[in-house]
């Protein structure tokens with residue numbers, strides 16, 4: 001097997017020269033030749049897409065992410081398949097596992113939590129497989145920020161309150177402090193900031209926001225295990241959420257939502273449903 005980084009670089013070099021013929025020829029949601037990288041959704045088996053479910057049910061080999069892919073989903077949809085957790089496995093182990101299955105004519109699928117496109121590290125596996133001659137493709141899933149917004153019974157964009165959404169993560173082992181933009185998103189005021197991979201760092205993130213002078217009353221909601229049976233919501237503000245979360249004891253597997261949308265506060269009716277759309281709005285604005 002080619003060294004994974006060399007494979008990634010080689011695939012990038014090919015893409016720089018010519019467009020992948022499948023782009024524009026295959027739609028998202030279309031079952032294709034090769035190994036699908038499927039978004040398992042946030043946890044509840046019912047939140048896996050229909051296509052994802054059909055592919056998982058037909059699979060001989062299911063390589064799945066660790067604790068955030070619900071074992072209930074695996075039991076329900078692929079109890080008879082060979083199931084391999086990716087926890088503790090590097091590309092050197094995962095890629096030959098999936099390649100060999102594909103070459104042996106077995107149906108292999110790769111299950112990522114939420115949507116593979118968000119903090120999923122899917123592309124490096126796909127590039128390494130493509131480099132080995134194994135076609136791959138993506139099947140989208142429900143990302144945990146969307147499950148959290150459903151739990152909170154809100155929208156992440158809300159007229160007059162939240163015009164933008166940021167999917168982000170805090171500084172830490174894999175992100176340098178200068179690449180942590182949470183303070184900048186909060187500063188913008190009309191952004192709903194959804195923090196992935198940051199449950200353990202909520203206290204220090206909020207302390208930093210306070211030090212930077214952001215409004216201590218800014219709403220923050222933390223949704224632990226959105227869509228799981230043990231889902232829990234902890235609500236507060238930039239000032240209070242750190243202590244509340246510490247008291248609740250969660251250190252992982254939660255979505256942190258900062259901004260007025262977290263509390264559905266102060267929004268205005270939209271243009272869409274006040275007759276304006278029917279008086280000549282553009283199609284794209286009226287589309288939702």
Ligand SMILES: C[S@@+](CC[C@H](N)C(=O)[O-])C[C@H]1O[C@@H](n2cnc3c(N)ncnc32)[C@H](O)[C@@H]1O
Nearest residue numbers: 042113114115118143144196197225226254255
């Ligand atoms: C490695 S990232 C994977 C994200 C995933 N690809 C997605 O689209 O949701 C893991 C982080 O996603 C968030 N997460 C995943 N599933 C979640 C859930 N059911 N409820 C809340 N947060 C979740 C947590 O912030 C967790 O630390």
